[in-house]
Amino acid sequence: MDSVKPKRSLVEETYDILIDAICSGELPPGERLNQDVIAAQLNVSRQPVNSAISILRANGLVEDTGRRSVVVSSFDPQLFQSIFEYRKVVEPFAVELAARELQKTDRRHADRVLKVGEKAFQSGKLTDLVHADMQFHEMIYGWSRNQVIQTSMKTNWHHIRRSMAVVLRSPETVSQVWSEHAKIVEQLFDGNSDQARQTMARHIGGAYEAISADISDPVVADAD
Amino acid sequence: MDSVKPKRSLVEETYDILIDAICSGELPPGERLNQDVIAAQLNVSRQPVNSAISILRANGLVEDTGRRSVVVSSFDPQLFQSIFEYRKVVEPFAVELAARELQKTDRRHADRVLKVGEKAFQSGKLTDLVHADMQFHEMIYGWSRNQVIQTSMKTNWHHIRRSMAVVLRSPETVSQVWSEHAKIVEQLFDGNSDQARQTMARHIGGAYEAISADISDPVVADAD
DNA sequence: GTACCTAATTTCGTATACGAAATACGAAAA
C-alpha cells in the first residue's frame, strides 16, 4: 500500500482548494480573488496564494481585470460548445485506442466504476454524479494510453464541472447516461470496438444536446 | 493604434524565458534548475523565479526529483507518439471545422504564412523552420474557432519543439512538408474540405514517420 | 582504502517587508 506522504506544498494545497472552489461554483465567474483574504482563510502567507493564482491565470481559470485584481473567468457558452465539439471527436477516438489492448482486470475496474455511478444516481447528489461521470470517462482516457488525451481532458473537466454546477440534469437524462456507459463497456469487452466508438459518439452528442439548452446565456462578471 | 504596454510581470517574463530555454533544448532534459542562479542571471529576486517554476511544474515541463531540486522533465518517446497519434485525429478535425466559414481575408494570411515558410526553408535555420511550421498549424487551429484545440495544441507544441531541437530533418522532408501545407490551403479554399482533411491526415502521419525513427531512444537525466 | 558519522553548506519553501499603482473617499467648486 502506498502510504507515502506526498508532502504537498502550500502552493499545491492552495491551488487545489481554489480550483475546486471555482469548479464547484463556490467562486462564481466574476468573483474577485483577494490574496489577503484567501491567505487569512487558509492560514498561510500571501506568497503561496500568489503562486497558486499565477498557475490559475496560466490555465485561464482566472484573469486580470486590467484593474489591480484578478477575477474568476466568465463562463463562455462558446467554450462549452468547443469542449463538446472536441469531445465528440476525441472520446470515440479514445475508445478506439482503448480497444487495442484491454486487460481482463480492467473489466473489474469498469464494473466498480459503473456501480459507483449507480449509487450516485440513487443518492441524487449532483456532486457525486458529476464525480462519477468524470471517473468513467477518465477510465476510458486511461485505457487509451494516450497522455495527451488525458491531460487535455483534465483541463476540460474543470470547465465541464463548472458548467455542471449551474446546470440541473433531469433523472431520465442521468439514467440514460449511465446505461450508455454500461453499453460502451459491454461493447468494448465483447470486441465490438467500432460499435463502442459509435455509442460514445452518440453519448457525447446526446449529453451536449441535453445540457446546452440550459446554458445559452453566458455567465459573466457583474457590470460595474 | 494599440500602443498600450502589456506590462508583463516578472513571473511571465521568467516563465517565457525558461520555457523557451527548455523547448529550444538550451536546457536539456535532466538539467537542474537552480533558483538562485536563474534569479541572478535575470537580475530578479528568487520570488518570480519560484512562481514561474510552479507553473512549469503544473504543466509537466519540469519535475521534482524527490531531492530538493527540480529538473527538466525527460523527453519520453511514448509522449511523442501520443502527440502524433493525437494530432493525426485532431488536426484533420481542425481542418474540417476550418472549412465551415473561411473568410476571403484568411487567404491573404495563409499566403503570408506559406511565404514565411519558404523563406525559412531557404535560410535553412532550424529554429525558423520549426517556428514557421508552428505558425502554419496554429493558423489552422485558429480557423477551427475551437478554443480547446488551440490550447491543447499549444501545450503539445512545447513538446514538439523540444523534440525538433534534437532531431535534424532532411531538406527533402522539409520541402515536402511545405508543399503539403500549400496543398491543404489550396484544397480548403477550393471547397474540397474533405480532401484537405485527408491531406492533413497524411501530412501528420508522414511527419511522424519521418521523425520517429530518430527519437527511438528516450532522452533522460544522467544517472547519478 | 573503505565505510560511516557528523558538521558545514547549499537550496528550497514560506513568511515578512516595502514600494508602487490603482481605487475609494471626501472636500471644494460649479
Added chain:
DNA sequence: TTTTCGTATTTCGTATACGAAATTAGGTAC
C-alpha cells in the same frame, strides 16, 4: 446637487529574511 481633483487606503508585485531539509565534505575508525 453634481463634478472634479487631491489624498488616504487597499492591494498587488517583488524583494528580502528565515528556518528546515538535504546534500556535501571532511575526518575518524576499521
